[in-house]
Amino acid sequence: MSTAPKYYIVEASALPEVFLKVAEAKRLLSTGEASTVNEATKMTDISRSAFYKYRDAVLPFQNMMTGRIITFQLLLHDEPGLLSNVLDVFADCKANIITINSIVPTNGTAVVTISAETMDLTIQLEELLRQLRQANGIIKAEVLAG
Numbered sequence: 001m002s003t004a005p006k007y008y009i010v011e012a013s014a015l016p017e018v019f020l021k022v023a024e025a026k027r028l029l030s031t032g033e034a035s036t037v038n039e040a041t042k043m044t045d046i047s048r049s050a051f052y053k054y055r056d057a058v059l060p061f062q063n064m065m066t067g068r069i070i071t072f073q074l075l076l077h078d079e080p081g082l083l084s085n086v087l088d089v090f091a092d093c094k095a096n097i098i099t100i101n102s103i104v105p106t107n108g109t110a111v112v113t114i115s116a117e118t119m120d121l122t123i124q125l126e127e128l129l130r131q132l133r134q135a136n137g138i139i140k141a142e143v144l145a146g
Contacts, residue, residue, distance in 0.1 A: 078105035
């Protein structure tokens with residue numbers, strides 16, 4: 001009797017090195033930097049058997065999120081126009097905003113939850129998070145669900 005697979009999100013530093021190398025080999029193949037599995041495995045210093053063993057089980061987080069609705073939670077300074085600037089970050093990378101929820105600001109900060117469809121995202125999810133975290137007035141940005 002087989003059971004449905006279970007999935008976990010794990011920080012890359014906690015993974016065995018072979019999983020990271022398989023993910024890198026898959027990236028090399030998808031970008032055309034390697035034209036064959038043999039070439040990709042040589043470039044990443046793993047065996048072909050390791051690649052084939054884990055290729056369907058290793059998927060970078062941003063690839064899992066493509067085409068899905070992702071919910072972001074942001075902690076913002078309570079400043080006029082700041083939410084507009086945040087929405088510009090989403091618009092610039094073609095994230096389609098589905099919902100925006102905000103809690104009444106307290107102590108000069110506001111929690112904002114934004115759900116966005118990522119089908120047409122022009123950057124990786126990690127890059128979107130980096131841009132949000134670096135934007136003026138954003139104290140914290142994280143993926144809440146997706």
